[in-house]
Amino acid sequence: MTALAVEALTAGYDRSTVLSGIDLSVPTGGALGLLGRNGVGKSTLVMTLMGLVSPTSGRVLLDGRDVAGLRPDLIARAGVAIVPQGRRIWASLSVAETLALATRGHGRRWTVDTVLDLLPRLRERLGQQAGQLSGGEQQMLAIARALLTDPALLLLDEPSDGLAPAIVDQISQLLTTLRGEGVTLLLVEQDLHLAFAVCDRIAVMEKGRIVHEVTTAEFRADRATAHRLLGVA
Amino acid sequence: MTGWVAANLISVLNGLAIGALLFVLAVGLSLVFGMMDVLNLAHGALFVVGAYVAAALTGGSASWGAFLGALGLAAVIGLLAGGLLSVMTEPLRRRSHLDQALLTLGVALIVAELLQILFGDDPLAVPAPPGLDGSTSIFGAAYPTYRLVLIGVGAVLAVGVWLLVERTTLGALVRATVADRDMVAAIGVDNRRVKITVFALGSLLATVAGVLGGPVYGASVGLDSTVLILALVVVVIGGLGSVRGALVGALVIGQIESLGRALLPDLASFVLFGALALVLVVRPRGLFGGRSGATA
Ligand SMILES: Nc1ncnc2c1ncn2[C@@H]1O[C@H](COP(=O)(O)OP(=O)(O)O)[C@@H](O)[C@H]1O
Numbered sequence A: 001m002t003a004l005a006v007e008a009l010t011a012g013y014d015r016s017t018v019l020s021g022i023d024l025s026v027p028t029g030g031a032l033g034l035l036g037r038n039g040v041g042k043s044t045l046v047m048t049l050m051g052l053v054s055p056t057s058g059r060v061l062l063d064g065r066d067v068a069g070l071r072p073d074l075i076a077r078a079g080v081a082i083v084p085q086g087r088r089i090w091a092s093l094s095v096a097e098t099l100a101l102a103t104r105g106h107g108r109r110w111t112v113d114t115v116l117d118l119l120p121r122l123r124e125r126l127g128q129q130a131g132q133l134s135g136g137e138q139q140m141l142a143i144a145r146a147l148l149t150d151p152a153l154l155l156l157d158e159p160s161d162g163l164a165p166a167i168v169d170q171i172s173q174l175l176t177t178l179r180g181e182g183v184t185l186l187l188v189e190q191d192l193h194l195a196f197a198v199c200d201r202i203a204v205m206e207k208g209r210i211v212h213e214v215t216t217a218e219f220r221a222d223r224a225t226a227h228r229l230l231g232v233a
Numbered sequence B: 001m002t003g004w005v006a007a008n009l010i011s012v013l014n015g016l017a018i019g020a021l022l023f024v025l026a027v028g029l030s031l032v033f034g035m036m037d038v039l040n041l042a043h044g045a046l047f048v049v050g051a052y053v054a055a056a057l058t059g060g061s062a063s064w065g066a067f068l069g070a071l072g073l074a075a076v077i078g079l080l081a082g083g084l085l086s087v088m089t090e091p092l093r094r095r096s097h098l099d100q101a102l103l104t105l106g107v108a109l110i111v112a113e114l115l116q117i118l119f120g121d122d123p124l125a126v127p128a129p130p131g132l133d134g135s136t137s138i139f140g141a142a143y144p145t146y147r148l149v150l151i152g153v154g155a156v157l158a159v160g161v162w163l164l165v166e167r168t169t170l171g172a173l174v175r176a177t178v179a180d181r182d183m184v185a186a187i188g189v190d191n192r193r194v195k196i197t198v199f200a201l202g203s204l205l206a207t208v209a210g211v212l213g214g215p216v217y218g219a220s221v222g223l224d225s226t227v228l229i230l231a232l233v234v235v236v237i238g239g240l241g242s243v244r245g246a247l248v249g250a251l252v253i254g255q256i257e258s259l260g261r262a263l264l265p266d267l268a269s270f271v272l273f274g275a276l277a278l279v280l281v282v283r284p285r286g287l288f289g290g291r292s293g294a295t296a
């Protein structure tokens, strides 16, 4: 089964094409790590998959159903959720309000209670305004918000960005737990350790294209390629 | 200070009455603009429609039935007109703010023209309901009873709107949409449904404000731009999409309007726009504005 199959997807903004023919697929329950230098179009890809950037051509198949060009709320209802770059939590809402709002009742796997069991820090912050949380807590809230929509496919865009190593470890464990629950993951990351710990395959983007895709073990073994594509050892 | 306030009590009360009315009027404008970037320049026209509904139903003679009937009819018209405006601006969603503003300005001009054809050029009076048309003595000064009631009704409406926005799930949805509407869509909510709801309720408040303001301002075609400008100043001062901002902005502008006219009649609009300029220089996003939800 293929949870997500992207075929020849192109997209961009008013005057610029950013994605020039993306092909990738993630099997149900799989986790694909998406790496690449700044500005190559990783966030644009994630936003296009969520329907927040309109594709100009190509297909986005969820369990075989093409959702390319649908409104984001319909894509959400089709089982996709996003933890966007920069978290984008609703700063003026309390944690409890955010969680209540995200519980849309079109799924039953995650409830506020089970999500809070997974993210106990948030339980102590329920009455607090989201904008007043620490960076790590905001990231947890963004993840909780996404989970409560009961996604089959979770898109995460640099969830470790700006967080202390201890928090990144927690996120790593959390994502591993989610994989155990059968959630399919597409994880954009700069933190290679996090991507390696969570994902079974690694893809690399360059200028709007996927230029390399291998298993995590193969990627780790081939330092020369990693260095060439990412400028890291 | 107290002596000064006592001496200017009438003016302060007038300011409160204007402020209460302005809040009811401006809060819908602010939420629609803050949420969806739609600047609804027909908002003043909605107020005037409410005023004409009141003038037409009361027909110059005071009766509670006619006044309450006008409130009900204006509320229904407001709901429908808001829904219609929301649908009309939808196709322009991906165009510039100016396109949407021009569309609503066009609607405002058409409405003004229609009202003129229907009711003529002369301003119409709206009598206050029986029992409220006299005056009440406050610290020895006679003050129109209706304006006192208006302050009370405005306060009740303000508390109601505040509770709705700050304490209910619908309100949380509205605040989330103001903060980051893409993320609201990403949890499976159709942005257009939030917009149509807020547009309809905000327009209802505008037409209701028109009825409530009727006994004070009457009904006249030129009123819509005056009212629109005041509401825009309130929104800019208070900050887009903020209920608290609209409340504070309305109370401040109410006082400036009223005190300005009492103390410096010739300079009242300079004082008004001076306050606007001051706020824009010191806090460009308004006193309570600013979207922090979308930043990293
Ligand atoms: N909202 C936007 N409007 C216009 N251009 C954008 C927008 N977001 C990103 N871009 C441009 O698209 C390109 C890809 O950006 P992005 O997808 O954010 O890359 P990445 O996530 O890989 O760093 C960059 O050149 C960036 O400047």
Ligand SMILES: [Mg+2]
Pocket: A042, A043, A044, A085, A157
């Ligand atoms: Mg990015």
